[in-house]
Amino acid sequence: MSSARSLRNVKLGTYYVVQLPEPDDFDFWRERARIMVQCDVPPDRIAWIEPGGSGDLFAHGDRRLPVPADPARPVRASRRFLALAKNAALHSDPDRWALLYRLLWRHQNNGRIMEDKADCDVARLEALDKAVRRDSHKMHAFVRFRMVEVDDAAGTPQEHYVAWFEPEHHIVRANAGFFMRRFANMRWSILTPRGSLHWDGEVMREGPPALRADAPAGDPVEDLWRRYYASIFNPARLKVGAMLKEMPRRYWKNLPEAALIPELVAGAQGREAQMVEAGALAFEARPDSLEEIGKAIHACRKCPIGLLDNTAVMGEGPRDAPLMIVGEQPGDKEDLAGRPFVGPAGQLLDLHLEKAGIPRDRTYVTNAVKHFKYVHRGKFRLHQSPAAKEIDTCRWWLEGERALVRPRLVLALGASAARALLGKTVSISRARGRPQPLDDGSELWVTAHPSYLLRLEGEAREAQTRLFDADLSAVRARLEELCAPGS
Amino acid sequence: MAEMTLMQKLEVLADAAKYDASCASSGTARKNSLGGKGIGSTEGMGICHAYAPDGRCISLLKILLTNHCIFDCHYCINRKSSNVRRARFTPQEVVDLTLSFYRRNYIEGLFLSSGIVKSSNHTMEQLVEVARILREEHDFRGYIHLKTIPDADAELVHQAGLYADRVSINVELPTDAGLTRLAPDKDARQIEGAMGGVRMAIAQAKDEKKRFRNAPRFAPAGQSTQMIVGADGASDADIVGKASRLYDGFKLRRVYYSAFSPIPDASAVLPLKRPPLVREHRLYQSDWLMRFYGFSPREVMQATGEDGNLPLDIDPKLAWALKFRDQFPLDVNRATREQLLRVPGLGVHAVNRIIASRRHRSLRLQDVGRLTASISKVRPFICTVDWRPTALADRADLRALLAPKSEQLELFAA
Secondary structure (H helix, E strand, C coil), X not given: CCHHHHCCCCCCCCCEXXXXXXXXXXXXXXXXXXXXXXXXXXXXXXXXXXXXXXXXXXXXXXXXXXXXXXCCCXXXXXXXXXXXXXXXXXXXXXXXXXXXXXXHHHHCCCCCXXXXXXXXXXXXXXXXXXXXXXXXXXXXXXXXXEEEEEECCCCCEEEEEEEECCCCCXXXXXXHHHHHHHCCCCEEEEEECCEEEEECCCCEEEECCCCHHHCCCCCCHHHHHHHHHHHHCCHHHCCHHHHHHHCCHHHXXXXXXXXXXXXXXXXXXXXXHHHHHHCCCCCCCCXXXXXXXXXXXXXXXXXXXXXXXXXXXXXXXXXXXXXXXXXXXXXXXXHHHCCCCCCHHHHHHHHHHHHHCCCHHHEEEEECCCCCCEEXXXXXXXXXXXXXXXXXXXXXHHHHHHHHXXXXXXXXXXXXXXXXXXXXXXXHHHHCCCCEECCCCCEEEEECCHHHHHHCCHHHHHHHHHHXXXXXXXXXXXXXXXXXXXX | CCCCCHHHHHXXXXXXXXXXXXXXXXXXXXXXXXXXXXXXCECCCCCCCEECCCCCEECEEEEECECCCCCCCCCCCCCCCCCCCCCECCXXXXXXXXXXXXXXXXXXXXXXXCCCCCCHHHHHHHXXXXXXXXXXXXXXXXXXXXECCCCCCHHHHHHHHHHCCEEECCCECCCHHHHHHHCCCCCHHHHHHHHHHHHHHHHHHHHHHHHCCCCCCCCCCCEEEXXXXXXXXXXXXXXXXXXXXXXHHHCCCEEEEEECCCCCCCCCCCCCCCCCHHHHHHHHHHHHHHHHCCCCHHHHHHCCCCCCCCCCCCCHHHHHHHHCHHHCCEECCCCCHHHHCCCCCCCHXXXXXXXXXXXXXXCCHHHHHXXXXXXXXXXXXXXXXXXXXXXXXXXXXXXXXXXXXCCCXXXXXX
């Protein structure tokens, strides 16, 4: 500012004191600040005092406003400054009014001062604005209403929603609109130490500061909310720091769900361990030779079948077999012999393989499930089909065998075997007769299990046997194609 | 079995929904309940009403309508062959729960998903019914996110879009092979077909809205999707590539990444180790680089290591800068906006502030320090009037200098 003209209206040595009626009354400040700028009162000659502020210190200041010259010169303020100033004025920092005036004063010489983000005053204003925005945002987020029933004039009970909230800054009045727009057709009150708001569905009323005791102490729905909070939390991903950053402890006392936090954090490690254990998965590496798999399956207790009195049966055949045949599980005979496909179904399979021209000694045969599942019926052990989950669990071993043998073609006998390879249950009649790609580049063919043929009689058996033979010949033809030199 | 209480159902069905990462309530059309009969408003910015100890925002009541399911996806706790406790809400129960939570200001709205019961269409009808009751009978104007079922009728998906702010369909796994293996009942082409359909409907509704003021809104907050990270062998490069195709092809608002986490009753075909949570974080960072920092997917992939994965110890932007050191240091007083966005440690906000400030003064290192969060990370890559990092930029151990000191990133790193 150039000297002589700019200090025209100021009585030298005068110190002005402006008393604000409310701590969030930006419009009042704006009016007074405009007059002060018009009268060229420099920032260090004004004290801005809000209610409850230290007025006595400035007792000898001049409380009368100076009168600007007529016509008063225009006061400049950028839109960006006004928007920020209006919000920053809600901050609880008592020096904010002086900061706003200093920036307004500097604006008169530099209309683009707000662009200079490296300036200390600008940076401070932005910091205040940010803190207030954050506080408002947290008010939108953390106000928790509790419902009480209040009789209206006619004596009918009405739902009234009451919240207690403790803001850090003077933001209550400025945020009335948010809650009004959101809960327009609800009767609600927000009580805070800085004043209260009451909405009856039509009119907003402001009230004096309140006490926590004025708000209701609880609400039955909070139990449901707490249960939700505890259930939606994933104990496998504990990140307490991230939570504290956004939900600092000072808000906890008014959040019904926050009481659960210590318990949830403490229990998380145990719950994750439980989650993993419930899956009954051993997180160890898979053995990398067929011999070791053959040994390891004996100790496998990953599903209940392994707990029965039985012997694990490993697949057998050349380890470079182009064809792998997968059955369901060992039967009574296989369990006793410890070898796959030696019982009645195995014998039938051998017969048909020979008929189709598939040499069994060039084939790796194994089962989807490695242990025999049965129930006792008198002296007999009666076969029971493995459950989907048991097949899925045992798939781990089968995949170990597949990774080592690397067959060009896999033939699944029956639905259990198909599930072990595809991961889903398919219908044999729809899946048979065509190849399906597997993820390692080999292909899968599906056919019935020979024990199915054994259970049928008469015409049905003949029809199914024809289909079975047709599948086997198709497999042989395809195998020849795949293994032909140059393919 | 005795009928479950509402509390028990909520426990089961919220627990079942916790593996969905998204809880966003932002970016939808502005609306409020003034002049209406009900409650609710959305004002652009999403609000997180609480944070769980896993650091995730709780913005919506995120639940399943039911966790009964006829599908058998291996990574999913609700798959048919899993032994979890099952429960089912009626649409009215979900409506009542949503409203009573909303009235107490616990939530911004509802995120409803469901296991597939009976058929895809039946399930979709139930989801739409919940949204219909909320919108039509209660004039609810809060946020609704509906998960749509890929093979449900287009007409049902369309109705969902008319009631919901956002619709989403999960692509689940980054590669088709992974999907075939782990979600055998799902079909990649069908999922993408459904996403394409939603994209067209959103574009059409926007176009109509321009011409007719009263044209109905269709999913004003757009569509999103989720990918599970670490359940199959896909590398970060695969995932980044897939995400960028999804953003381009379907105009998605967000792609969420969810680090595969151990689930009770897990299926045996899943990997035995869970990926570190920080991998998910790095993917989000690379997502940001593509959406806000002008990086192309190819450039993000340049930041990956030989195994196709992003480094875990440093962020992808720093990894890129260390690979292309010849592009630095940049003069903050001269460099273009695009160039400044490549400086590790400078965010979009800081770059805007630098560009505004340098019109007024020649920036010194101290000024830059005031405009950014941390000067030490930025320093090796910039020049100012009083600073030139000659010695620093050529140091072979720059990475070690800048990588955060090895700290325990997660409590139970596998």
